Amino acid sequence: MGAASTQIVISGYYGFRNSGDEAVLQSILIALQKHAEAGGIHIEPVVLSIDPEWTSTTYGVRSVHRMRLGEVRRAISESSGVISGGGSLLQDVTGTKSIPYYLGVLKLAQWMGKPTFIYAQGIGPVNRKWFHPMIKGVFRKCSYVSVRDEQSRQLLGSMGLQTGSIDVVPDPVMGLTLPDEQQFSEAAGLPHRPVNEHTLPLVGISVRFWEQDRRELDALTEGLLLASAEQPFHLRFLPFHHSSDNQASRYIMDKLTVGITQHGGSVSLCEDALHPQQMLREVGQCDLLIGMRLHSLIYAAGRRVPMVGVSYDPKIDHFLNRIDAAPIGRTADLTGEAVAGEVLQLLASQTAWRAAREPLIAALIQEAEAPAKRIVDYFHHEG
Numbered sequence: 117m118g119a120a121s122t123q124i125v126i127s128g129y130y131g132f133r134n135s136g137d138e139a140v141l142q143s144i145l146i147a148l149q150k151h152a153e154a155g156g157i158h159i160e161p162v163v164l165s166i167d168p169e170w171t172s173t174t175y176g177v178r179s180v181h182r183m184r185l186g187e188v189r190r191a192i193s194e195s196s197g198v199i200s201g202g203g204s205l206l207q208d209v210t211g212t213k214s215i216p217y218y219l220g221v222l223k224l225a226q227w228m229g230k231p232t233f234i235y236a237q238g239i240g241p242v243n244r245k246w247f248h249p250m251i252k253g254v255f256r257k258c259s260y261v262s263v264r265d266e267q268s269r270q271l272l273g274s275m276g277l278q279t280g281s282i283d284v285v286p287d288p289v290m291g292l293t294l295p296d297e298q299q300f301s302e303a304a305g306l307p308h309r310p311v312n313e314h315t316l317p318l319v320g321i322s323v324r325f326w327e328q329d330r331r332e333l334d335a336l337t338e339g340l341l342l343a344s345a346e347q348p349f350h351l352r353f354l355p356f357h358h359s360s361d362n363q364a365s366r367y368i369m370d371k372l373t374v375g376i377t378q379h380g381g382s383v384s385l386c387e388d389a390l391h392p393q394q395m396l397r398e399v400g401q402c403d404l405l406i407g408m409r410l411h412s413l414i415y416a417a418g419r420r421v422p423m424v425g426v427s428y429d430p431k432i433d434h435f436l437n438r439i440d441a442a443p444i445g446r447t448a449d450l451t452g453e454a455v456a457g458e459v460l461q462l463l464a465s466q467t468a469w470r471a472a473r474e475p476l477i478a479a480l481i482q483e484a485e486a487p488a489k490r491i492v493d494y495f496h497h498e499g
Contacts, residue, residue, distance in 0.1 A: 122495050123160045123195040124148070127221045129203055131165030131182070135356040136289070136411025138174075139392035140202030143288035144235060145175060147488030155496045162191045164221065174391060189224065196495060197259075198225040201235040202288050204431060206251060208244050215247050219254045231259040231494065235487045236288050238431050239268035248275040259494060262487045265434040283486065287435070289414045290477075291484035294393055294400075316381060317349040317463055320402035320421075322356050322412030323364045326428045332447035333364065336406065336426070337371045339455025341379075346460055348380035354398055355387070356409040362387065404462050406455070408447075410435060417477050422462040422469040426450060439476050 126144060129137040145161055152159040160178065165171035168179035180187040192198060198221065205218045222232045234255065242248065252275045255261055262283040263269050273279040321340075326332060340351060353369060355361035365385055373383045389395040399405060399412065400419035407413045408426045416423040417439055425436050427443035436442055444458045445451065462469060 121158045121160045122152075123162060124491075125162045125164065125188075125191050125195045125198045125221075125225070126201050127164045127182070127198060127218060128201045128205060130163055131167035131171050131179075133358045133390060135389070135392055135395045136409055136414075137203050138390075139289045139292055139396070139411055139415070140287070141171075142175065142392045143290075143292045143484070144199070144201050144488065145177065146293070147288065147291060147485040148492065151485065151489045151492040155492050157492060157496055159492070159495075162195065164188060164191070188221065192221075192225050192230060193228055195225075195230060197231040197233065197491075198222060199233045199235050199491065200237065202237065202264075204238040204240075204429075206237060206239050206247075207241055208247060209241055209429075212244070215242070215250070219250055222254050222258070226254070226257050232257070233487070233491050233494075234258055234261040234263070235491070236262050236264045236285050236484075237268065238264045238287075238434075240271045241430070242271065252276050260487070260490050262490075265431070265438075267430065267434055283490075285486045286438070286480040286484040287411075287414050288484055288487070289392075289411055290418055290480045292392065292396055292415075292418060294397055317347070317403045318352055318401060319349045319459065319463075320352050320354050320399055320405040320407075320412075320416075321365070321368075322354045322361070322405070322407040322409045323368065323426075324357065324361050324408050324428075325364045325367075326408070326447045330367065332408075332426060332428075332450050333368055334371075335445075335450040335452050336455055337368050338452025339459065340368075341372055341375045342452055342456035343459040344376050344379040344381045346456075347463065348376075349403075349463070350381060351376060351383045352398070352402065353383070353385045354389070354395065354405075354412065355385070356395070356412055358387075358390070361409070403466060404459065406459070408432075417473075418481065420470045420474070420477065422466050424455065424458050424462065438480065439473050441473075 130141050163171050163179040164182040165179045168181050171179040180191050206215050225232050262285045264287045269279050269282045353365035389398050399415040402421050405416040405421050406424040413425050425443040428447045444454050
């Protein structure tokens, strides 16, 4: 389309202050801009958000309210296409409203004759089988479909979609960089890891509420206390979803702060990293990260920070498997002894952990921009 502006609507779980989903958006915007500039195309993103004013201010893009149908319809009608982008949008674990909403946005665009694109989504779990034909009907009319793991592709295949044209790509956040690094290519080597200002080893922790009896949080508490008795460290809580993760963090802090400090350690809570790149910098300062949130683990991988993953969903296992790792346990059966042993072992072998996984991580980072390139190429050829 030459110098003409190509308006693309981006649909996702945006504006809710969930650092992982906000990182997905930031990563998509960066990748689209990079490949659009290389292709001589000007892309104007329009983001569907629950808080359009905040999204516009944070990312410098146009945004409309995701629940105001008139605004959504107008944005789509004025656009050149719609991206349904990143995250676990099509799942029914958290309720039955997500799948109809995200499919509805895509269907509306298809009714208007607009091309639609699935950008590195994690599909499932979809436990209600009556959603399957709905997903198949919309996806088969998409111009491009990419998912973030092989299990998502297989699930789409079980719904009757042809899997040969479905790309399996890394989560977009694998490609997220800090602002002062964006001028460098991945070939420049390892990313600069900010200096840890603490004299003690810095252990980041990203937790969420999951089990009703909080057994996983209690096991983490026990494990951290056991480990701190062997080696003092600074424990930095990193809430990825405000404000529920703040509450989960404080649940553990209330139980272990005294014990950690008695062993010569310290505890803090990061409450102001609302922008994904702020949180990425926080994670990059850590010597080790313990994470329940998927994107806390993805941030850690991108910054080459050794990690201890706690699984509450198959997506955790799928990602860790891609970097030759496994969760230390599942929320239902996690033990303090396992947590303590893994924390101490990884703190003692950080260099070896990075060296063993560098080829895998570097490849994921390079592949993370593939959907953006495919989408930009689509509009370049259409133009």
